[in-house]
Amino acid sequence: MIRVVLPAHLRTIARVNGEVQLDVEGQATQRSVLDALEARYPALRGTLRDYVTQQRRPFVRFFACEQDLSHEPPDAPLPDAVASGAEPFLVMGAIAGG
Amino acid sequence: MSSVRVLVGTRKGAFILSSDAKRDRWHVSGPHFAGWEIYHVKGSPADPNRLYVSQSSGWFGQMIQRSNDGGQTWEPVGNKFVYDGVPGTHQWYDGTPHPWEFKRVWHLEPSLTDPDTVYAGVEDAAIFRSTDGGQTWAEFPGLRGHGSGPHWQPGAGGMCLHTIILDPRNPARIFIAISAAGAFRTDDGGATWRPINQGLRSETIPDPAAEVGHCVHHVAMHPSRPGVLFMQKHWDVMRSDNAGDSWHEVSGNLPTDFGFVIDVHAHEPETIYVVPITSDSLHFPPEGKLRVYRSRTGGNQWEALTKGLPQSDCYVNVFRDAMAVDSLDACGVYFGTTGGQVYASADAGDNWTAIVRDLPPVLSVEVQTLP
Numbered sequence: 001m002i003r004v005v006l007p008a009h010l011r012t013i014a015r016v017n018g019e020v021q022l023d024v025e026g027q028a029t030q031r032s033v034l035d036a037l038e039a040r041y042p043a044l045r046g047t048l049r050d051y052v053t054q055q056r057r058p059f060v061r062f063f064a065c066e067q068d069l070s071h072e073p074p075d076a077p078l079p080d081a082v083a084s085g086a087e088p089f090l091v092m093g094a095i096a097g098g
Numbered sequence: 099m100s101s102v103r104v105l106v107g108t109r110k111g112a113f114i115l116s117s118d119a120k121r122d123r124w125h126v127s128g129p130h131f132a133g134w135e136i137y138h139v140k141g142s143p144a145d146p147n148r149l150y151v152s153q154s155s156g157w158f159g160q161m162i163q164r165s166n167d168g169g170q171t172w173e174p175v176g177n178k179f180v181y182d183g184v185p186g187t188h189q190w191y192d193g194t195p196h197p198w199e200f201k202r203v204w205h206l207e208p209s210l211t212d213p214d215t216v217y218a219g220v221e222d223a224a225i226f227r228s229t230d231g232g233q234t235w236a237e238f239p240g241l242r243g244h245g246s247g248p249h250w251q252p253g254a255g256g257m258c259l260h261t262i263i264l265d266p267r268n269p270a271r272i273f274i275a276i277s278a279a280g281a282f283r284t285d286d287g288g289a290t291w292r293p294i295n296q297g298l299r300s301e302t303i304p305d306p307a308a309e310v311g312h313c314v315h316h317v318a319m320h321p322s323r324p325g326v327l328f329m330q331k332h333w334d335v336m337r338s339d340n341a342g343d344s345w346h347e348v349s350g351n352l353p354t355d356f357g358f359v360i361d362v363h364a365h366e367p368e369t370i371y372v373v374p375i376t377s378d379s380l381h382f383p384p385e386g387k388l389r390v391y392r393s394r395t396g397g398n399q400w401e402a403l404t405k406g407l408p409q410s411d412c413y414v415n416v417f418r419d420a421m422a423v424d425s426l427d428a429c430g431v432y433f434g435t436t437g438g439q440v441y442a443s444a445d446a447g448d449n450w451t452a453i454v455r456d457l458p459p460v461l462s463v464e465v466q467t468l469p
Contacts, residue, residue: 045177
């Protein structure tokens with residue numbers, strides 16, 4: 001079980017409160033977690049990754065275990081603590097004005 | 099008794115302003131989608147309870163929301179706007195090639211007859227259509243690909259397709275406008291398009307006969323006369339009497355012919371409205387006086403409408419999609435400002451009052467006249 005924390009605007013879009021808990025098939029990676037997240041909440045498609053390139057949107061950041069994972073390859077394994085559910089995978093909007 | 103619903107898109111959410119036909123007491127609902135930029139909200143003429151919303155964010159991209167109950171509840175629908183084929187390049191501000199990149203939906207235009215069919219004008223400029231209530235979208239590639247696309251350049255607000263007008267007499271004819279490429283028309287339901295900019299003159303374009311490159315800000319049409327179009331260009335208010343085949347200037351005695359909005363009275367096809375803005379570098383009303391100008395002669399002769407509008411120290415702007423009319427008798431006219439006011443006139447512009455004064459900057463205003 002993977003725990004995912006979404007930013008407030010995306011919790012509204014997904015119509016969830018608090019953490020999201022996901023079962024991820026195979027190894028826990030950014031790609032597999034985001035695939036599972038979008039499968040559970042289709043309204044989130046396109047909000048985290050570009051539809052065409054599948055690249056992380058520029059103002060979206062990923063953190064876990066006090067590490068910035070934003071620039072890790074999408075198929076790199078997530079930390080064991082995330083894979084085990086001990087720590088959440090954090091999705092954040094980059095701080096920017098407005 | 100009839101009623102009116104004003105659909106307002108702002109920088110930080112959508113608002114729905116409702117009144118009975120007297121239009122003197124308003125109920126304000128919102129913000130819907132608080133914190134998101136709402137470029138446009140529009141209702142289906144075929145089912146007024148079907149509303150479409152363009153919701154976007156610099157962080158999380160584009161969402162499309164749909165309501166089936168007049169805005170009481172919403173559901174997100176499809177947001178996959180992918181250009182057909184390899185999109186290629188257009189020109190950047192400095193004239194260098196720049197890849198076509200989807201940024202947001204500026205304008206949603208529901209079909210006149212089918213609530214599930216809706217057109218979307220997007221940045222970078224292209225037109226998409228959904229025939230399943232917004233769930234899936236397909237581009238009309240013939241517009242971007244008609245030949246001049248690599249020469250299109252963005253206006254200051256981006257290279258946006260901001261105007262979509264459906265011909266009520268000819269379902270195969272659609273007019274669109276792009277900043278800063280110009281106006282285009284299809285006569286075959288969207289398969290092929292051609293520029294309709296003959297007669298436009300833009301100082302920044304050396305070639306007086308240039309077919310593309312004009313910064314068209316908005317185009318309006320009266321549904322009873324689909325061959326007559328009115329245009330607010332970057333500079334110049336223009337008119338066409340042949341569905342855009344040629345244009346002539348009708349700026350007449352306006353204090354400045356720069357501006358963004360233009361609209362037509364619901365019952366008088368020769369009565370049109372603009373809000374003059376000082377210049378392309380001073381996006382506020384001349385002399386700090388917010389004035390709507392009305393022509394009852396289809397242009398050239400204009401009168402200032404000022405009653406109820408601030409006549410000193412007013413430095414707001416009125417964006418291109420932020421004016422609309424209702425179809426009550428007398429015709430109601432509405433516009434929103436970057437200062438967050440939405441002004442309404444229940445007597446065709448003679449007198450104005452602010453429905454609301456302190457919304458976020460207003461991006462768009464549409465009106466539904468309900469039975």
